[in-house]
Amino acid sequence: QSTLVIAEHDNNKLTPITLNALTAAKKLGGDVSCLVAGTNCGSVVSELSKAAGISKILVADSEVLLGFLPERLAPLVTATHNQFKFTHIVAGATAQGKSLLPRVAAKLDVSPISDIVEVKSPDTFVRTIYAGNALMTLKSKDPVKVITVRGTSFEAAEVEGGSAAQEDVALGDLPTDLSQFIGQELSKSDRPELTAAKTVISGGRGMKNGENFQLLYTLADKMNAAVGASRAAVDAGYVPNDMQIGQTGKIIAPDLYIAVGISGAIQHLAGMKDSKTIVAINKDPEAPIFQVADLGLVADLFKAVPEMIEKV
Amino acid sequence: MSLRVLVGVKRVIDYAVKIRVRPDKLGVVTDGVKHSMNPFDEIAIEEAVRLKEKKIAKEVVAVSCGPTQAQETIRTALAMGADRGIHVEIPAKEVERLEPIHVAKIMAKLVELEKADLVVLGKQAIDDDANATAQMTAALLDWPQATFASKIEKTDGELTVVREIDGGLESIKVKLPAVISADLRLNEPRYATLPNIMKAKKKKIAKMKASDLGVDTTPHYDVVEVNEPPVREAGIKVENVDTLVEKLKEGGLV
Numbered sequence: 001q002s003t004l005v006i007a008e009h010d011n012n013k014l015t016p017i018t019l020n021a022l023t024a025a026k027k028l029g030g031d032v033s034c035l036v037a038g039t040n041c042g043s044v045v046s047e048l049s050k051a052a053g054i055s056k057i058l059v060a061d062s063e064v065l066l067g068f069l070p071e072r073l074a075p076l077v078t079a080t081h082n083q084f085k086f087t088h089i090v091a092g093a094t095a096q097g098k099s100l101l102p103r104v105a106a107k108l109d110v111s112p113i114s115d116i117v118e119v120k121s122p123d124t125f126v127r128t129i130y131a132g133n134a135l136m137t138l139k140s141k142d143p144v145k146v147i148t149v150r151g152t153s154f155e156a157a158e159v160e161g162g163s164a165a166q167e168d169v170a171l172g173d174l175p176t177d178l179s180q181f182i183g184q185e186l187s188k189s190d191r192p193e194l195t196a197a198k199t200v201i202s203g204g205r206g207m208k209n210g211e212n213f214q215l216l217y218t219l220a221d222k223m224n225a226a227v228g229a230s231r232a233a234v235d236a237g238y239v240p241n242d243m244q245i246g247q248t249g250k251i252i253a254p255d256l257y258i259a260v261g262i263s264g265a266i267q268h269l270a271g272m273k274d275s276k277t278i279v280a281i282n283k284d285p286e287a288p289i290f291q292v293a294d295l296g297l298v299a300d301l302f303k304a305v306p307e308m309i310e311k312v
Numbered sequence: 313m314s315l316r317v318l319v320g321v322k323r324v325i326d327y328a329v330k331i332r333v334r335p336d337k338l339g340v341v342t343d344g345v346k347h348s349m350n351p352f353d354e355i356a357i358e359e360a361v362r363l364k365e366k367k368i369a370k371e372v373v374a375v376s377c378g379p380t381q382a383q384e385t386i387r388t389a390l391a392m393g394a395d396r397g398i399h400v401e402i403p404a405k406e407v408e409r410l411e412p413i414h415v416a417k418i419m420a421k422l423v424e425l426e427k428a429d430l431v432v433l434g435k436q437a438i439d440d441d442a443n444a445t446a447q448m449t450a451a452l453l454d455w456p457q458a459t460f461a462s463k464i465e466k467t468d469g470e471l472t473v474v475r476e477i478d479g480g481l482e483s484i485k486v487k488l489p490a491v492i493s494a495d496l497r498l499n500e501p502r503y504a505t506l507p508n509i510m511k512a513k514k515k516k517i518a519k520m521k522a523s524d525l526g527v528d529t530t531p532h533y534d535v536v537e538v539n540e541p542p543v544r545e546a547g548i549k550v551e552n553v554d555t556l557v558e559k560l561k562e563g564g565l566v
Contacts, residue, residue, distance in 0.1 A: 069484070070447070071456050095477040099459045102412065102444035106451035111413045111532030114442045124536060129440050133331040134340055137536040178456040182472070182483035195478070199565070223566060234496065241462070241476050241497050247441060248352075248496065250478070256565045267327070267438075273544055277565060279556065285549075294547035297556050307553040312566045 001030030001122060002084065004058075006077065006091040006100065009036065009044040016196055017092030017149075019156035022051060024149040025090045026157070027119040031055050033084065035169070037076055039066045045166060051157055054164040062171055067181020068096060072174040074103040079172050081108070086144065087122070093148035093251075101148050110142035115251075117153040131247035132270030151195065152253035152274055187242055191217075194243070197226035199256040202245055202272070203238070204230040206261020206282065206301055210238040215305045216260060222312055228252070230259075230268045246271035261301045264289030281305070314370035315429040315488070317360045318422060319394065320415070322350040323378045323385040324439040337537045339408050349385045352434025354392075354501040355494040359464065360432050361393035362499065368466050369430070371395050375422060377415050379404040383517060390512035391504030397517035398422060406529065412440075414522065414529045416448035421525040423453060428489070435460050435493040446493035456486035460495040 003025040008015040018034075025032045032053055036045050037060040045059055060076055077100070081089060089104060091097035093115040105112035117135070118126035124139045125147065194200060201216050201223070213227070220227045228245040229238065245252060247270040257275035262268060264280070264287055272278070273292055280293035283300050290296040297304060325331065326346040334341050349357075363369035374389035376382040377400040386397035400418050402410055419431060431450075436443035450457035458464070462481070463474035475482045476495045504512070522529050550556045560566045 067482075067484070070459075074451060095460060095475075098443050099447060099457070102442075102447035103451040103457065105444070106413065106416060106448035109413075111411045112442070112444050112448075113533070114444060128541070129538075130325070130331040130340060131438060131441065132541060134333050135539045135541055137539075138533045139536050140533045142532050175454075178454075178487055179458075180485040182485060184477070184480065184482045186480040193479075231496070240480075241495070242478065242480050244496075247438075248436070256560070266330075277560075277563060278544075278547075279560070290549070291546050292544045295556060295559055296547065296549045297553065298549060299553070304553050308557065311553060311557045312560070 001087045003028050003030060003032050003088040003090055004081065004084070004086045005032060005034045006089070006097070007034050007036045007044065007048055008092055008094060008096050009038060009041060011038045011041045012043055014044055014047050015092065015094065016156060017094055017151040019051065019159065020151040020154040021090050021092045021149045022053070022157040023154040024116070024119055025088070026053050028088050028122050030087065033058055035060070035077065035080060037065050037073055038068070039063055047159065049164045049166065050162050051159045052162040053157065054162055057164045057166045058169045059166055060169050060171055064171065064174055064176055069179045069181055070100045070103050071178040072176065073100050074107060075174055076171065077104045078107045080169050081144070088145045088147060090147045090149060093150050097148045101146050105146040108144050108146065110144050110146055111140070112146045113138070113140060114148050115150050116147055117150050128270065131267045132273065133266060150251060152251055187240065191220055192224065192226045194226045194228055194250055195252055198254055199223050199225035200228050200252060200254045201225050201258045201260060202228035202230060202262060203233055203260050204262030205232040205236060207233060207238055213239055219305055219309050222309060230262045230265070232265065259289050259293070260305060262289055263287045264292065315363065315368060316371045316373070316426060317363060317369045317430045317432060318373050318375055318419065318426060318428040319356050319360045319389065320419060320433040320445065321353040321357060321374050321376045321385050321389045322437045323347050323376060323382045324350045324437055327351060327438055333538050333540050337539065338535055339538055347381065349388050350434050350437045352436060352494055355496070355498050356432040356434050357389045357392050357394060358499045358501040359494055364393065373398060373426060373428070375400065375419065377402055377410060377418055379407050386517055387512050388504060390515045391509045392502060396515055399517050399519050400525070401519060401521055402529070409531045410529060411532055412442045412444035412448055413532060414527060415445050416452055417527045418522055418525055419445070419449045420452040421527060430489060431491040433491070433493050435495050446491050450491035453491070455490050457491045457493070458484060458486050459493040461492050462495050462497040464492065
C-alpha cells in the first residue's frame with residue numbers, strides 16, 4: 001500500500017492544506033510520497049522535505065507547468081502513478097485539488113472521493129453530502145482511491161524531523177495546446193488568509209451593502225482576523241465570491257467565528273459549524289444562527305459592531 | 313464556428329428543504345419532497361442560452377440523467393431557452409447510486425453522438441456535493457476544462473475564461489471544444505415566463521437509457537451508512553456588547 005500526495009503551492013511556498021492532506025495520507029497507512037509539480041519550485045521541495053513521514057518527494061519542475069493547468073498536470077499524475085502504482089492519490093479539497101483530481105480519476109477509470117472528513121480504513125471514508133446535513137460513510141471498490149481532503153478535518157502535519165529523498169519524474173509529452181494560463185488576480189490583504197485565520201468575522205445580508213463591510217474590516221484589524229461573508233452577501237454583490245463561507249465556498253474551522261447579520265442558512269452553517277467558538281450578532285432573535293452560536297447577541301449590528309471595535 | 317452546446321441539468325432536492333436521513337440509514341428521504349433543478353445547473357443553462365442569444369451557439373441541448381421526473385427539470389431548461397432535451401432515464405432505485413463518473417461517461421458519449429462543441433455543467437450538485445462531473449467529462453474527451461467559471465468570452469476558436477480560485481480570480485484560455493463548469497457569479501438565471509413555459513411543452517425530449525449509450529452504471533463504491541451530523545448545542549445569549557467582550561476575554565479569544 002502506498003499513497004501519493006499532490007502538494008499544492010505557488011512555486012514559492014507550500015499551501016497549508018497540503019499538510020492536512022499529508023496527515024490524512026498517513027492515516028491511510030503505508031508508504032507516503034509527495035509530488036511537487038511547478039515552475040522553479042525548488043523552495044517548495046526543500047520546505048516539504050522537512051515534513052516527517054514522507055519517504056520520497058517526486059519533483060516535476062518545468063515552464064510547461066506554469067499556472068498548474070489540469071490538462072497538463074493530470075497526465076503527469078497518471079504517468080507518475082503508472083510508474084509507482086500507488087493505492088491512493090490524495091490532494092487538498094481546494095479549487096486546485098478539486099479541478100485536478102477528478103480529471104485524474106477519470107483517466108484511471110475510478111470514482112473520485114471528494115472532500116473527505118474522516119478516514120475509517122484504507123478503503124472506507126466519511127464525507128458530507130447535502131451541504132453538511134448528512135454524513136455518508138462509503139467503501140470504495142476501486143483499485144486506486146483518488147481522494148480530496150477537507151483541510152479543517154485533519155490536523156496539519158509537522159514540518160520538522162523529516163528528510164525525504166528527492167527524485168525527478170519524467171515530464172513526458174504533455175498536451176500544451178489545450179489550455180493556456182493568462183494570469184491571476186489575487187485579493188491583496190494584510191489580514192490573515194481566510195482558511196488559515198484563528199479568528200474570522202463574517203457578514204451577511206444584514207450588512208445591507210458593500211461599504212458597510214468596512215465596519216467588519218476595522219474590527220478584523222483590531223482582532224487580527226480574516227473577513228468572510230455568507231452566500232447571500234456574495235449573491236447580493238456586496239463582496240467578491242472568494243470571501244464566501246459555506247458549502248459552495250470555503251469551509252473553515254477557526255478558533256473564533258463571529259457571524260454578523262447572518263441568518264444562518266444551512267449552506268452557510270456547513271462552511272463554519274466546526275469553528276471552536278461561534279458568536280452571532282443578529283437583530284432577529286429567531287435567526288437559525290443562534291441555534292449553533294455559543295454566544296449570541298440580539299442587537300442591531302450597526303450599533304454593536306462599532307461598540308465592539310471600541311472595546312476589544 | 314457556431315457551437316452546439318450540451319448542458320447538464322440535474323434534478324435534486326430543493327435547496328430550501330430540510331434534509332432528513334432515512335430510517336434505514338442508507339440515504340435521505342426523497343419521497344414527497346420538493347425537487348428542483350440544481351442551482352448551479354440553472355446558471356449553466358442561462359449561460360448557454362446567452363451564448364445562443366449572442367449567436368455564438370447555434371443550438372442548446374439540455375441533458376438530464378435521472379428518474380421519469382427528470383423530464384420536468386428538462387422542461388424547465390427548455391422554458392429558459394434550451395432548444396431540445398435528452399432524458400437518460402435512470403430507474404428510480406438506482407438514481408442515488410449514480411456517480412459523477414457514470415454521468416461523465418454518458419455526457420462524453422452524447423457529445424460524440426450530438427457532435428457538440430461545448431459542454432456547460434454546474435460546478436457541483438447540491439445533493440452529493442461532489443464537484444467532479446465537468447472535470448471527468450473533459451478528461452474522457454481529452455478536452456480542456458474551465459472549472460468554476462465566472463466570466464466567459466469567445467475569441468477565435470477559443471474561450472477566455474475567468475475562474476474563481478481560492479485567493480481570488482484566475483484567467484485562462486481554453487481551446488474549443490471544451491467543458492465549462494459554472495460558478496455562482498457567472499450570471500443570474502432568468503425566470504421562465506408563462507409563454508416560454510407553454511412553448512417549451514412543444515419542444516422535443518429524446519429518451520434513452522445509459523445502456524443504449526454503452527455506459528455501465530455499476531457503482532464504484534458501497535454506501536456503508538448515512539448519518540445525521542452531530543448536533544451542536546446552542547450556547548447562551550448575552551445581554552450586551554460588554555458581556556460579549558468579557559466572555560471572549562475570559563475564553564482567551566481576544
